[in-house]
Amino acid sequence: MNPDLLLTNCAVVDGRVVDGTGTGPVPDGAVWVRSGRIAAVGPAEPVRAQARAAGTTVEHDLAGAYLTPGLVNMHTHLSLSLPGEGGDGVRRMGPHELALYMADGARRTLLSGVTTVRCVAEKDHADFALRRAIEAGWATGPRIYTAGQALVCTGGHGHGSTETLECDGADEFRRGVRSQVRAGADLIKVMISGGIAGEHEQIDTPQLQPDELSAVLDTAHAWGRKVTAHAGPAGTIADAVRRGLDCVEHGYQLTAPVAAEIAGHGTALVPTLLVTRCKEFFDELAVPDWMKNRSLSAGPRHLESFGLAVAAGVEVLLGSDMPPFWQFEGTTATVRELEHMSEAGLGPARALYAGTLGPVRWLGAEPDLGTVEPGKYADLIAMDGDPLADTTAFRTIRWVMKQGRVVRDDRADGARW
Numbered sequence: 001m002n003p004d005l006l007l008t009n010c011a012v013v014d015g016r017v018v019d020g021t022g023t024g025p026v027p028d029g030a031v032w033v034r035s036g037r038i039a040a041v042g043p044a045e046p047v048r049a050q051a052r053a054a055g056t057t058v059e060h061d062l063a064g065a066y067l068t069p070g071l072v073n074m075h076t077h078l079s080l081s082l083p084g085e086g087g088d089g090v091r092r093m094g095p096h097e098l099a100l101y102m103a104d105g106a107r108r109t110l111l112s113g114v115t116t117v118r119c120v121a122e123k124d125h126a127d128f129a130l131r132r133a134i135e136a137g138w139a140t141g142p143r144i145y146t147a148g149q150a151l152v153c154t155g156g157h158g159h160g161s162t163e164t165l166e167c168d169g170a171d172e173f174r175r176g177v178r179s180q181v182r183a184g185a186d187l188i189k190v191m192i193s194g195g196i197a198g199e200h201e202q203i204d205t206p207q208l209q210p211d212e213l214s215a216v217l218d219t220a221h222a223w224g225r226k227v228t229a230h231a232g233p234a235g236t237i238a239d240a241v242r243r244g245l246d247c248v249e250h251g252y253q254l255t256a257p258v259a260a261e262i263a264g265h266g267t268a269l270v271p272t273l274l275v276t277r278c279k280e281f282f283d284e285l286a287v288p289d290w291m292k293n294r295s296l297s298a299g300p301r302h303l304e305s306f307g308l309a310v311a312a313g314v315e316v317l318l319g320s321d322m323p324p325f326w327q328f329e330g331t332t333a334t335v336r337e338l339e340h341m342s343e344a345g346l347g348p349a350r351a352l353y354a355g356t357l358g359p360v361r362w363l364g365a366e367p368d369l370g371t372v373e374p375g376k377y378a379d380l381i382a383m384d385g386d387p388l389a390d391t392t393a394f395r396t397i398r399w400v401m402k403q404g405r406v407v408r409d410d411r412a413d414g415a416r417w
Contacts, residue, residue, distance in 0.1 A: 015067040017041060018388060019372040020356045022349070025066060025386065032056065033378040036404035041372055060406070062382045062399060068352065069372055070115025070142075070379035070402065071394070072359035073334050074270045075249060075319025078102040078109075078130070079123040079163060082197055086285030091161070098123060102130050106141025108325035111408045112332045113397040115379040116143040116369060117324060118359070120189045120228060120249065121150035121163040128184050140407065143379075145363050147189035148180040150230070151216060156207045157191040157198045157230055164191070170215035173208075177219040186363075188220040191230040192240055195250070196275060196295045199288075203252050203298060204233040210243075217244045226362070228270070234258040241267050247362065249319070250275070252298055254305035259312035268362050269309050270319035273340040274333060276302040281328055303344055310345040317362060318355040335394040342391035351391045378404040 017029035019041065030047035032040040034056070040047045048059070079102055081087035093101060102122070109117060119127045127146045133139040149165040150158055151173060158164040167176040177188050192208045194201030201207075208216075220227045221244065228247035231237045234255045237248055241261055247268040254262075262269060274281075276299035282292045309316055318341065320326075322333035329336050334355075342351035360370030368377050380401040385393025400408040 015062040015065055015382060016386070017372055018066055018068045018352070018386075020069045020352065021371050021373070022353075025388065029067070031067065031372060031378070031380065033401070033404045036378060038372060038374050038376050038378050040374055060399075060409075065382040065384060065399065066386055066393065067372065067380055067382050068387055069356040069370055069376075070381050070400070071113050071334055071338075071355045072116040072118075072318065072363075072369075073109070073114045073320055073324045074118040074120075074317045074359045074362070075272050075321045076109075076117040076119050076324055077121060077163070077321070078105045078117075078119060078323070079126060080323060081123075081161065081163075082282075082285055082287055083199065083291055084282075084285050084287040086287070095124060095126070099126050099129060102126055103133065103139045103141065105323055105325065106130060106134065106139065106144075109323070110140060110142045110402060111400060112325040112334060113381040113394065113400055114142055114324045114334050115381070115400070115402050116145070116359070116363075116365075118187070118319070118363065119144060119146035121147065121158060123162045125149065125183050131184075142402070143369075145186040145365075146184075147187050147228070148183050148185040150189040150191055151176040151180075152191045153207050153212070155200070157193070157195045157201060167212075170209075170211045173212045173215045174219045177216055177223070177225075181220075181223050181225060185225065187246075188216060188225050188227045189230070189249075190216050190227060193230065193232045193236045195230060195232060196298065197291060199290060203294070204236075206233075206236050210239070213240060214243055237262070241265050247317075250302075251305050251309065252276070252302045254308050256308050256312070259305075259308040259314055262309065263312045263314045266315070268315040268317050268358075270317050271302075271306045271309070271341065272319050272321040272337070273302065273306060273344065274328075274337045275321045277340070278322060278328065281322055281326065281333075306341070307345050315358060315362075316341065316346065316354055317359045318351075331395045335397075338394060339391050348391045349388055352387050378402075 017026040030044040032051040081090035131144040194205030226246035232252040320333040357370040382399035384396035398410040
C-alpha cells in the first residue's frame, strides 16, 4: 500500500473545490486536512503555504479533478435479501458469514465514494457490530447511522426476516421503538403500507392502525429519534405526515395536494427511483416475476410522484435501496439513483445537495459533515467532471478520503478501481 494512504495530515492541491454550500467551484483550490478534519480551504497557494508552515509535507495533486463532499446514501440495506435465489443465499448465511458479507459491502460502499450511509433495516442487529468495528478501525466502511430492525405489523412488509420486528397494537409498537433505541438506533423505521417486495400485499395496502403509528412517532420523538416510514399511497402518507412523520421512503403514489402537505410539514422524501426501474438487477438476483412486474409497472407513477414532490418544494434526499456500491447501468447504484433524480427535475446543483448536505442536515450531523469547510471531517471525493454542470460527473470518481485517510486513489493503484 502507498504509505500516503495512512497519513492524516496532508494538503490536497490542484483540485477544483466544489464545497457543497451552493457556491461555484474554486478553480485552483486546495484543502488542508489536519488530524482528520479540514483546517483550511480556498485558493491553492495560500492554503498550501499555510499547510507547509505548519509542517505538512504530504501533498495530493489531483490534477485538476473536482473535489466535493463524500456522498450520503439514506436508504441502505447491507444485508438485503430480496425474494428469489440471490436473496436465498443471504438468508442462508450464519451470523459470522453475514457479518463478513456486510463488512465487504461496507468496504465497497466507501470505495465507491459513499462516505456516510443510513441503514433502514438490517438483519440480527449486525449493523451495530459493523458500526463499532468501523469506528474502531477493525473494518473499512462509511459512517453508519442505523434504524436497527424496521417495525412491521404481523405479516406486514418485510415480515419473516430478522431485519424486521413484528408488532401488533400500540403497546407492542412502543416496545419495538424502545428495543431499537436500547440497541443503539439513531432513528426508527416503520412500514406503514405494502410495497414491491411483499407477495401477499399491494403497494397501497395500509398496514398500521392510527394508534399504532402514533405510538411509534410519540415514543421515538420522546427519545429524541426521528422516524422514517416505508410508504407508497398518498392517503397513508398524508395521515402519517400530519401525525409528525419525519421522512417518507419511496412515495410511489403521491398527489399534488399531498406533496404540498409533505413540503409544508418539512417532511423529507427519499424517493428510491431505482426500485421501479431496475430489471437488470432483479434478473441478476433471480427475483420472481410477480415482483419484477409489480416494480416495473409502478415506474411511471413513481416518476410522476417524484416530479410532484420536486415541484412542491419537498426536501428530497438520495437513497438507492439497492446496495450503494452495486454496479448497475455503467456506474454504481448510488450514482445511478442520483442521475435519475437530476434528470427527473432536480437538476445537477440540487442533486449535489440531495446527496451531501441535505441528508447530513436530516441526520443532525451538519457540524461535522456535508460541506468542504474548516472544522468539518475531511470526507472528500474527487472526480473528473463538474457535478454542478452534469450529475454524470459522479461516474468518474477516482479518489476517496474519509476523515483524512485516503482509502481510494486510482493513481496509486495504477488503474481505475
